[in-house]
Structure formats: structure tokens, C-alpha cells
Amino acid sequence: MSILLLHARYQFLETIRVPIAILGTLLFPPLFMLLFVVSNPAVGNHPTAATFAAGQMAFFAIVSAYMFNLGAGVAEDRARPWQSYVRTLPAGPVNELGGRLLNAVALALLSLIPVTLVAALLTEAHASVGQLAGALVALVLGGLPLLLLGLAVGYALPLKAAVPVVQLLLFPMAFAGGLFLPPRMFPAWLDALSQALPTRAGRDLVVGTLTGAPTAATSVLVVLGWTLVCAGAAVFAYRRDEGRRFR
Amino acid sequence: MTTHHARALSATRDFDGVRALDAVDLDVGAGQLVGLLGPNGAGKTTLLNLLTGLRRPTSGRVELFGGDPREAGNRRRLGVTPQQTGVPETLRVGEIVDFVGRHYANPAPVGDVLERFGLEGLERRQSGGLSGGQQRRLAVALTFVGRPDLVVLDEPTAGLDVEARHVLWEALREYHREGGTMLLTSHYMEEVEALAQRVVVIGGGRVLADGDPDDIRARVGTHTVGFRAETPPPDLPGITRREHDGNRVRLLTGDSDRLVRDLVASGTEFHDLEVTTASLEEAFMSLTSGDEPTRRES
Numbered sequence: 001m002s003i004l005l006l007h008a009r010y011q012f013l014e015t016i017r018v019p020i021a022i023l024g025t026l027l028f029p030p031l032f033m034l035l036f037v038v039s040n041p042a043v044g045n046h047p048t049a050a051t052f053a054a055g056q057m058a059f060f061a062i063v064s065a066y067m068f069n070l071g072a073g074v075a076e077d078r079a080r081p082w083q084s085y086v087r088t089l090p091a092g093p094v095n096e097l098g099g100r101l102l103n104a105v106a107l108a109l110l111s112l113i114p115v116t117l118v119a120a121l122l123t124e125a126h127a128s129v130g131q132l133a134g135a136l137v138a139l140v141l142g143g144l145p146l147l148l149l150g151l152a153v154g155y156a157l158p159l160k161a162a163v164p165v166v167q168l169l170l171f172p173m174a175f176a177g178g179l180f181l182p183p184r185m186f187p188a189w190l191d192a193l194s195q196a197l198p199t200r201a202g203r204d205l206v207v208g209t210l211t212g213a214p215t216a217a218t219s220v221l222v223v224l225g226w227t228l229v230c231a232g233a234a235v236f237a238y239r240r241d242e243g244r245r246f247r
Numbered sequence: 248m249t250t251h252h253a254r255a256l257s258a259t260r261d262f263d264g265v266r267a268l269d270a271v272d273l274d275v276g277a278g279q280l281v282g283l284l285g286p287n288g289a290g291k292t293t294l295l296n297l298l299t300g301l302r303r304p305t306s307g308r309v310e311l312f313g314g315d316p317r318e319a320g321n322r323r324r325l326g327v328t329p330q331q332t333g334v335p336e337t338l339r340v341g342e343i344v345d346f347v348g349r350h351y352a353n354p355a356p357v358g359d360v361l362e363r364f365g366l367e368g369l370e371r372r373q374s375g376g377l378s379g380g381q382q383r384r385l386a387v388a389l390t391f392v393g394r395p396d397l398v399v400l401d402e403p404t405a406g407l408d409v410e411a412r413h414v415l416w417e418a419l420r421e422y423h424r425e426g427g428t429m430l431l432t433s434h435y436m437e438e439v440e441a442l443a444q445r446v447v448v449i450g451g452g453r454v455l456a457d458g459d460p461d462d463i464r465a466r467v468g469t470h471t472v473g474f475r476a477e478t479p480p481p482d483l484p485g486i487t488r489r490e491h492d493g494n495r496v497r498l499l500t501g502d503s504d505r506l507v508r509d510l511v512a513s514g515t516e517f518h519d520l521e522v523t524t525a526s527l528e529e530a531f532m533s534l535t536s537g538d539e540p541t542r543r544e545s
Contacts, residue, residue, distance in 0.1 A: 017337035081333030
């Protein structure tokens, strides 16, 4: 376990030593908050609407941290000879993978800070401590399908392809999942499609715990289903990569 | 009884149907200093990858301290050199040494490691900001951080200037004096001769020769003797390979002094004589070109 934490610590150090790489993850969610919520009094000054918007944007922060850090990070690791060296050290490959995942979760939690500050200081969004704690759990767990999808992309594609593919997957799913605009503004067909997406289901769980709004039970099932599908894809891509480089 | 630190038993490795390593037997006993020589694509790296647990053999077996190198526990006494280009650029020198050391039970103190490889004072420098030579020394230093009983060095001094190379050689010799076992590859014949007590030549995925450096030197052409001659010289002893290009003759030999004396004594009319050290590639041509007499029976 201590070796796993060692890997996580140095992964994290490496990540934060290139500030520009994590700037997007930290900056875009609060920037979107400023553009779409703070500058729009109808939402920003409306407690419920502002809380919904903050929950959506916090979830976007989480999934984008997961997908970029793992999609690009794993693809980059695979391209480096350093990883082959690390594999000759007396520690199993599980330590490196575990370290990567811990690093991604740490970054995701870090990315919540700016967006939460903007919501708390510049909008009428509000939530109790209990609601915030519940939302934190919903954010981390609701994002699991996207974490696994990022891992799958990182193991399946070279770095040059991984970054655009993450963008192509993340932004349409974030939009259609209601992370930028609330789903009640969607046309009926998009709302129907949206129900099947992991981003929508995760978003519903997050805003549900954050505001106490009723959440459909199917949201949990959708997140679980996508978790299984994406876990399958990640395991497949991981094994294929292992087979190519370390068998 | 000798204890084997690393061993290959009829190890064969195929990549997509292409045989990279063909039934290789090799044993590296405790305290030995073994140089692995061979042209690019000979199978050296594949062999090292098998012995350090990065790859598994298609057939046959490899052992590290008597166990499977792919099990982390069997790598506790192993040190490997990373490729210099791969060291994480944003991490500081001290951090990288610390990271590697924490994988081992009894790592050497960071300061000691840096001092031994001439990197003192650079502990807080990011590795990406080091000079090429410093990066190379850091890579080699990492091999020794865990106080290993066996080190595997792939081209340890590639790209270093002569002085830095000699400093590194001294560190490697010191490790050996303290009882360490070493398996190294090199492109420099000189390096293998300076360090290794035993040389293993690999070509085409097979072990072509295995012996002490003098023995190997005698059997591979280490010098080329070139000249122009209207009539080709007779077949003199010690020639491991000959090339004719018009009236230009190039002879590969292990003993150029003797060959020149014999050449003069043979009465051959020659001019434009030139004696050069053969490149490793040339030297191995004499072993790998399939001349049966140079191949050891195994």
C-alpha cells in the first residue's frame, strides 16, 4: 500500500509541476460559472437555479479532471521509456495503476475548489453541510463511468489521438447530459436521449443530493450500467496494451 | 556450487512470428562481470527484457535469483538502468532518487548516490534541466540506489565524453570490487574490454561466443588492415574476413601487427596501407557472417 501511495504522490507532483496542463481542469468550470451563471441574474440570483447550475458545473469539473488526467496521462505514460524502467523495480504494476487513479481523484477534488468558491461567493447557491457531503460522494462515484472511460482511452490510443478523443467524447456528453444547460431547456427528443447518458444520470444524482430534488431510481442503474460497460472497455484496453508491451 | 544471479535456459522469444531470441543459454554467476556484445537487432535488448521481467519467453525459461523475474519479489536485489531520455523531466534529481530508493528494503542515502556519480549539488534541480551527461549519470546512478546484488546496464556510457566515461567505469569497478554482479551491453568494444571479465557475443538471436575478452578478441576482427594491391594477398593466418573492391583490399583481423608483418614477409606488392580499429559492427560481421570456424561448439 505504501508503494501505491508513493506512486500516487510522485504522479501528483509531476502533474502539478506543469501548471498549464491542469489549468484547464481548474479554470474552465469557474469560468463557465462566471459566464453563464454569475453574469445571468435570472440564474445567479435565483437560489434553486444557482444551486442546480453549481452542481452541474461541479460535476463537469469532476468528469473533465477524470477524463483528461487519465486519458492523456495514461497515454503519455505509455509513450515514455520511464514506465518500462519502473516495471523493473520490485513492485507490481498494480501500484502504478493505483497511483494513477488516486492522482486522478485528487485532481478531481482539487478542481471542485474554484467552482465551489465562485458558486458560494458570487451566486445565491446554497446547500447544507449534509447536502454538500452527500453531493461530494455523488460527484466522486457518479463520475466513475467517465473515470473508467478515460482509462480505456488512455490505454487504447496514442497521446496524439487520446486528447482529441477525450474532447470529442467529453464535451458532447457534458452538453447532452445537462451539465452546461439544465435539461428542462432541452427539446423532448434530447431529454429522452439524455436519460441514457452517464453524464445525465450522474448530474441527476449530484443535483438531487445537493438540492433535495427527487431523483429517479433509474439514475443509479444508469450509472451502474455505464460503470460496468466502461470497466469492461478499460480492462480490455489495459490487457491489450499489457499484451503488446509486457508479455 | 556457483549461485546464478540470472539465468536463461534455452530461452526463445518470438515477436509476431519473428524469432528475436533463439534458444539462448546464459548464466550470470555471483560476482561476475559479463559484457554482452552484438550488433543492433542481435537480440541483446530482448534478452535483457526477459531477465528483468519486462517480457516473458515464448519457450524456455529465465530465472532471476532462482525465481521468475516477472514476480516483483524476485527483483528486490536487481538494479536496472533507465533510458536517459525517459527520466521524468519535472521531478527533481533528489526526488527521483528517493522514488526509486523507496522500492527497496535498504536503499543507499540520496546524498551518497549523487556523490558517487558526480551529481552532488544537483539534488534540487529538475532532471529536465540537467545536461545530457548529467542525465546519463543520473540514469546509471538509479541502478545502484537499491544496493542491488545484480545490475543490468544497457549502454551505460552512450553519449558520454571520454573523461565522464572513465569516471563511470571507476564507479562500476568499485561496485564489482565490493562483490557486485554486473551484466552490461555496450557498443564500445573498448568499454567491454575495460570492464568485463567475460564476454558473450550475440548475433541473430543466438549466443555466438562466450569467453574471456582475450579469447573473444582473438576470434573477432578488431582491426581492419586496408591497402591497394594489384594481386590479391595470399590467405594469411588471423584474417577473420576479407573484402575486395577493385584493387582495394580490406582485411579484418584480431592481430593487425602480426598480419602486417606476415603481409610484408609474403612479398605482396601493396601501397596506401592503413590500419584502423574496426567498428563493432565490422568486428561482429566476422562472427555473424556464418564462418563456421569462428563459432564455438555449444
